[in-house]
Amino acid sequence: MRRERTDAARNRAKILAAAEEIVAARGVEGLSMAEVAAAAGVGVGTLYRRFGDRSGLAYALIDAREREFQAAFLEGPPPLGPGAEPLERARAFLGALADRTIEQLDLLLMAETAAPPARFGGAYDAYHGHLVMLIGQARPGADAYCLADALLAPLAAPLLAHRLRECGVAAGRVKGALDDLVSGLAGA
Amino acid sequence: MRRERTDAARNRAKILAAAEEIVAARGVEGLSMAEVAAAAGVGVGTLYRRFGDRSGLAYALIDAREREFQAAFLEGPPPLGPGAEPLERARAFLGALADRTIEQLDLLLMAETAAPPARFGGAYDAYHGHLVMLIGQARPGADAYCLADALLAPLAAPLLAHRLRECGVAAGRVKGALDDLVSGLAGA
DNA sequence: TCCTTATCCGGAATGCATTCCGCTTAGAAC
DNA sequence: GTTCTAAGCGGAATGCATTCCGGATAAGGA
Numbered sequence: 001m002r003r004e005r006t007d008a009a010r011n012r013a014k015i016l017a018a019a020e021e022i023v024a025a026r027g028v029e030g031l032s033m034a035e036v037a038a039a040a041g042v043g044v045g046t047l048y049r050r051f052g053d054r055s056g057l058a059y060a061l062i063d064a065r066e067r068e069f070q071a072a073f074l075e076g077p078p079p080l081g082p083g084a085e086p087l088e089r090a091r092a093f094l095g096a097l098a099d100r101t102i103e104q105l106d107l108l109l110m111a112e113t114a115a116p117p118a119r120f121g122g123a124y125d126a127y128h129g130h131l132v133m134l135i136g137q138a139r140p141g142a143d144a145y146c147l148a149d150a151l152l153a154p155l156a157a158p159l160l161a162h163r164l165r166e167c168g169v170a171a172g173r174v175k176g177a178l179d180d181l182v183s184g185l186a187g188a
Numbered sequence: 189m190r191r192e193r194t195d196a197a198r199n200r201a202k203i204l205a206a207a208e209e210i211v212a213a214r215g216v217e218g219l220s221m222a223e224v225a226a227a228a229g230v231g232v233g234t235l236y237r238r239f240g241d242r243s244g245l246a247y248a249l250i251d252a253r254e255r256e257f258q259a260a261f262l263e264g265p266p267p268l269g270p271g272a273e274p275l276e277r278a279r280a281f282l283g284a285l286a287d288r289t290i291e292q293l294d295l296l297l298m299a300e301t302a303a304p305p306a307r308f309g310g311a312y313d314a315y316h317g318h319l320v321m322l323i324g325q326a327r328p329g330a331d332a333y334c335l336a337d338a339l340l341a342p343l344a345a346p347l348l349a350h351r352l353r354e355c356g357v358a359a360g361r362v363k364g365a366l367d368d369l370v371s372g373l374a375g376a
Numbered sequence: 377t378c379c380t381t382a383t384c385c386g387g388a389a390t391g392c393a394t395t396c397c398g399c400t401t402a403g404a405a406c
Numbered sequence: 407g408t409t410c411t412a413a414g415c416g417g418a419a420t421g422c423a424t425t426c427c428g429g430a431t432a433a434g435g436a
Contacts, residue, residue, distance in 0.1 A: 005402055008414060033393060043416030048394065112346075113301055120350050146365035149351065153341035158300075162308050163337065177334035184372020193383060193432055221423060231386030236424065 012050050014040040019061055028106040033057075056118055058111035062104055066123055069100060073130060086137040087182055093134070094151060094178045097127060101155050102164065102171055108157035127152055139185055147185070154178060200238050202228040207249055216294040221245075244306060246299035250292055254311055257288060261318060274325040275370055281322070282339060282366045285315060289343050290352065290359055296345035315340060327373055335373070342366060 004012075018039035022031055033054060037044040051057040078084035079092040101108060112119060120128075131148035154160075154174065163169040192200075206228035210219055221242060225232040239245040266272035267280040289296060300307060308316075319336035342348075342362065351357040 005413060007402065011415085032391090034391095037416090044394085045396085045416055046414075049414070054393065119346060142368060143361055143365050146351075146357065146361045147368060149347060149362075150342035150365045150369060153344060153347055154338040156341060156344060158307065159337060159341055163334075169334065173331055173334045174337075177331050177338045180330060180335060181338060181369050181372065184369065184375065187372065187375045195432065196384060199385085220421090222421095225387090232424085233386055233426080234384075237384070242423065 008050070011040070011042050011046055015042065015047055015050065015057075016060060016064065019057060023061070023107070028058075028110050031057075031110070052118065055111045055113050058107050059118060059122065062107055062111060063123065065104070069096070070123075070126055072096070086134040087186055090131060090134045090138070090151075091179050091182050093127075093130065094155070094182065095175045097152075098155055098160075098171060098175050098178070101157065101160060105157055105161050105164075109161055112157050124152070135185065142185070151178065151181060196238070199228070199230050199234055203230065203235055203238060203245075204248060204252065207245060211249070211295070216246075216298050219245075219298070240306065243299045243301050246295050247306060247310065250295055250299060251311065253292075257284070258311075258314055260284070274322040275374055278319060278322045278326070278339075279367050279370050281315075281318065282343070282370065283363045285340075286343055286348075286359060286363050286366070289345065289348060293345055293349050293352075297349055300345050312340070323373065330373070339366060339369060 015036060019031065019036050022036060022039060031054075033044055033047055036057070037047045040047075047057070051060055073080045073089075073093050073096065075081055079088050080096060081089075084092070128148050131151060132144045135142060135144035135147050154177070160174065163174065164171060203224060207219065207224050210224060210227060219242075221232055221235055224245070225235045228235075235245070239248055261268045261277075261281050261284065263269055267276050268284060269277075272280070316336050319339060320332045323330060323332035323335050342365070348362065351362065352359060
């Protein structure tokens with residue numbers, strides 16, 4: 001796997017910029033592959049070569065704003081970063097992730113039509129791995145791997161979007177429920 | 189809202205039968221709207237009038253096998269039906285739902301591309317309501333509504349499909365994790 | 377039995393994601 | 407500077423879900 005060719009890198013940047021602009025102007029629904037390609041001045045084939053498909057493009061847009069969040073929970077100050085109790089970190093992490101998810105709900109709604117490989121790789125994997133570590137510290141005997149999935153699942157964009165937008169549920173309640181579940185893990 | 193016209197009812201049945209047949213023969217991927225319409229001997233417009241869209245058709249196929257399950261947890265014998273402790277019922281229910289979800293994974297994968305209204309109405313609502321009742325009994329003060337969503341979320345088809353098929357996770361582990369979470373709710 | 381009309385039907389038309397493939401070019405080797 | 411080739415490019419072609427709308431028809435009332 002060699003370094004990306006300079007024309008390819010240039011095109012990637014142009015595409016991302018064009019996509020951001022379109023999303024800002026007309027929202028996520030207005031984001032059609034043909035239009036992004038035209039705005040970026042490349043062919044649609046190029047777009048697919050770089051991002052795989054529509055949801056791959058959405059993930060790329062999300063990932064651009066992803067780095068700082070990962071830094072915060074990996075090496076930032078407590079309670080998110082190291083220093084706090086594992087379950088307290090887990091609660092803080094899930095709360096922060098909920099906020100983040102809500103912020104980018106439309107983009108995530110579009111991204112989550114992706115096929116599993118893309119969907120559960122990348123950022124999901126990072127979140128999952130982080131939780132596995134924290135749960136493993138707090139409850140050495142437990143199936144941290146599956147518990148981490150179970151705690152991440154309630155933050156799926158479609159469910160969140162429905163509850164917050166259609167049912168009038170407040171974000172705080174969702175976080176509260178997750179807190180309860182994490183707290184329940186302590187006593188076993 | 190009057191009764192369905194007889195020709196409409198006949199077409200609905202023909203469409204469902206044709207769809208079942210195609211799924212049995214070629215799997216869910218082979219299920220194209222045009223093909224179902226042709227096999228049923230109706231126009232595609234009819235199909236859309238009746239089922240809304242592709243995922244609506246998938247839900248209709250699933251719902252056909254849904255009645256008996258609902259009966260089991262509403263009025264069947266314990267531990268699924270009435271008679272057992274609420275949290276024990278909740279564990280039994282989630283375990284049974286997991287089995288059921290895994291059985292129909294392909295159909296659900298197709299159905300869950302649906303927009304929220306269809307996706308979180310119908311069967312989901314029934315499951316959710318049931319859990320809300322059980323959690324309410326076990327923990328009067330808790331936010332049963334959000335906790336129920338959180339416990340149902342890990343059974344989302346895409347996550348389950350990925351973990352079981354790509355990662356080699358056994359179904360029992362997923363159920364075990366849910367058991368742990370439910371058990372954690374007891375001590376609070 | 378004959379009207380009336382709300383409901384339903386069919387399938388052509390549309391729009392968009394995705395694929396395909398022959399052409400072009402960056403960049404390494406000499 | 408020249409050559410070579412893997413990587414990249416464009417955009418026409420394809421396939422499928424979804425929409426549209428003029429024509430048919432079930433069903434209740436006169």
